[in-house]
Amino acid sequence: xxxxxxxxxxxxxxxxxxxxxxxxxxxxxxxxxxxxxxxxxxxxxxxxxxxxxxxxxxxxxxxxxxxxxxxxxxxxxxxxxxxxxxxxxxxxxxxxxxxxxxxxxxxxxxxxxxxxxxxxxxxxxxxxxxxxxxxxxxxxxxxxxxxxxxxxxxxxxxxxxxxxxxxxxxxxxxxxxxxxxxxxxxxxxxxxxxxxxxxxxxxxxxxxxxxxxxxxxxxxxxxxxxxxxxxxxxxxxxxxxxxxxxxxxxxxxxxxxxxxxxxxxxxxxxxxxxxxxxxxxxxxxxxxxxxxxxxxxxxxxxxxxxxxxxxxxxxxxxxxxxxxxxxxxxxxxxxxxxxxxxxxxxxxxxxxxxxxxxxxxxxxxxxxxxxxxxxxxxxxxxxxxxxxxxxxxxxxxxxxxxxxxxxxxxxxxxxxxxxxxxxxxxxxxxxxxxxxxxxxxxxxxxxxxxxxxxxxxxxxxxxxxxxxxxxxxxxxxxxxxxxxxxxxxxxxxxxxxxxxx
Numbered sequence: 001x002x003x004x005x006x007x008x009x010x011x012x013x014x015x016x017x018x019x020x021x022x023x024x025x026x027x028x029x030x031x032x033x034x035x036x037x038x039x040x041x042x043x044x045x046x047x048x049x050x051x052x053x054x055x056x057x058x059x060x061x062x063x064x065x066x067x068x069x070x071x072x073x074x075x076x077x078x079x080x081x082x083x084x085x086x087x088x089x090x091x092x093x094x095x096x097x098x099x100x101x102x103x104x105x106x107x108x109x110x111x112x113x114x115x116x117x118x119x120x121x122x123x124x125x126x127x128x129x130x131x132x133x134x135x136x137x138x139x140x141x142x143x144x145x146x147x148x149x150x151x152x153x154x155x156x157x158x159x160x161x162x163x164x165x166x167x168x169x170x171x172x173x174x175x176x177x178x179x180x181x182x183x184x185x186x187x188x189x190x191x192x193x194x195x196x197x198x199x200x201x202x203x204x205x206x207x208x209x210x211x212x213x214x215x216x217x218x219x220x221x222x223x224x225x226x227x228x229x230x231x232x233x234x235x236x237x238x239x240x241x242x243x244x245x246x247x248x249x250x251x252x253x254x255x256x257x258x259x260x261x262x263x264x265x266x267x268x269x270x271x272x273x274x275x276x277x278x279x280x281x282x283x284x285x286x287x288x289x290x291x292x293x294x295x296x297x298x299x300x301x302x303x304x305x306x307x308x309x310x311x312x313x314x315x316x317x318x319x320x321x322x323x324x325x326x327x328x329x330x331x332x333x334x335x336x337x338x339x340x341x342x343x344x345x346x347x348x349x350x351x352x353x354x355x356x357x358x359x360x361x362x363x364x365x366x367x368x369x370x371x372x373x374x375x376x377x378x379x380x381x382x383x384x385x386x387x388x389x390x391x392x393x394x395x396x397x398x399x400x401x402x403x404x405x406x407x408x409x410x411x412x413x414x415x416x417x418x419x420x421x422x423x424x425x426x427x428x429x430x431x432x433x434x435x436x437x438x439x440x441x442x443x444x445x446x447x448x449x450x451x452x453x454x455x456x457x458x459x460x461x462x463x464x465x466x467x468x469x470x471x472x473x474x475x476x477x478x479x480x481x482x483x484x485x486x487x488x489x490x491x492x493x494x495x496x497x498x499x500x501x
Contacts, residue, residue: 006343007032007305017300026341027299029075032307039137040071040248041314047247056320065330069283070135070248072304076290077136080128080297084111085142114297118150125150126264127278127293133257134246134279143256151263235262241271287339306331306344310463317347318499328353332364347463378457381465388469443472443484451486455493467496 007030014025031037044067045051050058118125132138132146204211239258243251251257265274272281280286291302309315309324317324328346332355336342350356355364376384444452459465471492472484 010303023300024298026301026303027076027294029072029302029304031071031075032305032345034308034311034313036075037071037309037312038314040074041312043250044248045314055314056322059314059320059323060326063326063330065283065333065336066286067248068327068330069286069336070246072302073131073286073290074135074137074249076294076302077131077134078138080114081132081136081138081142081146084114085145115149117296117298121296123278124293124296127289129260129264130274130278131290131293133252133260134243135249137249140252140256143252147260147263151260231267232258234267235259238271242274245275283333283336284339287336301341302339303341304343306342310347324348325354328355329360332360334363334365337364347461376460376462376465378453378459381459381462382456384462385465385469443476444489446484447486447489452489455486455489458493459496464496467499468492471495 007028010026010028014028017023017025044063045055045058048058048062050062118128129146129150133143136143235258236254239254239261242261243254243257261274275281276285278289280289287302294302309327310317314320315324315327324346328344331337331342331344346353354360459468469492472488475488475492476484
């Protein structure tokens, strides 16, 4: 089963699960689109200080399976943030407006439900906040809104009101007592006794009271400033240490994460403790904690799809032949593969990717995991080429039908001419419409059937087929009147086998 087929099967299951009210299905991390992985690797390249000239060697030395899982966490965190702030206007008032709104869309209601789930579980709220601040690709306003929504204040409104009331009572009592001479003398006696004791202990206080009090106040102010500076520096250092371990996502300013950590954890909680409890340290633990969070949010599990890795700029097997091998090797580790629903498709065989060495076999434990080389037969590739060729024609026909002006008028004139020659009923007949489509096999009218089968049998993957078709279309555009010959097909197949490394 190909990646697209598995993806469609999961989407169908998720739709049925949502309609049946069982769950939200599986949370799908789709890494088959090269854009997300390209962004992660570009940031990783910047983080390790590499350039394109030494990227292949630097990547082999620095890349780990934990970085790969960080790419998964980044995708998941970004998607969850998009879901939870789906409607910007509603998001600003989501905490205040919690009642059901008949005009609210499903996405808005789902975002409110997710917020309620996170508010009820402090550990889940901590995990979501850290994932959003360290892994999500989002804006600063969204993060500040999320903190306001999920971070609980130190004091409740009732406690604040009680504190204000007590302070007001004490102030009013002090003012009333100061107006009564007897009460004022009674309150002043202990203060005078303490002042006499201080003058006895510090003689300069008697001769220069203002100078001594000023020096004491300045020392106290300096001590408070130094203590405050120490607390801020310690908080920033803890935030920077947390961020340093994430090398695939551009981080927020350390002060933003420092304020979040101070509000969620005590100063005694070290970075390793926080990561162990909330984010995870090993690749397997990170995925387990992510799945636990998503289960609380209504999903059944985490499912990761990976394909088209050779289309990622920094994994190009032609420019960086070692990078794609290291990337595949770090995925094929027992610690990572033990997690479960991980589906990765690589553009070459296990032997070509150096996944059959003794070290890799020991770390990957392929005897415990379903790993195999996908080889397509000639008939499957021919069917795939036919489907893609017809799909491209249908897309072009749909674009032509929406065109306005001269082209549309010419199309009507051509159709009217055909109807006048062949008859309207015949032109509108399904068999005529099907016959007017050019099939994939029609391109090879000048190629003998046995040569066509022989050349196509040399291909074994869709990538090789795509390269061959691209080369053939280039030759058709260069010589539109000649058509394809056996020699053209031979050249196209040879280039496909050379380039599909």
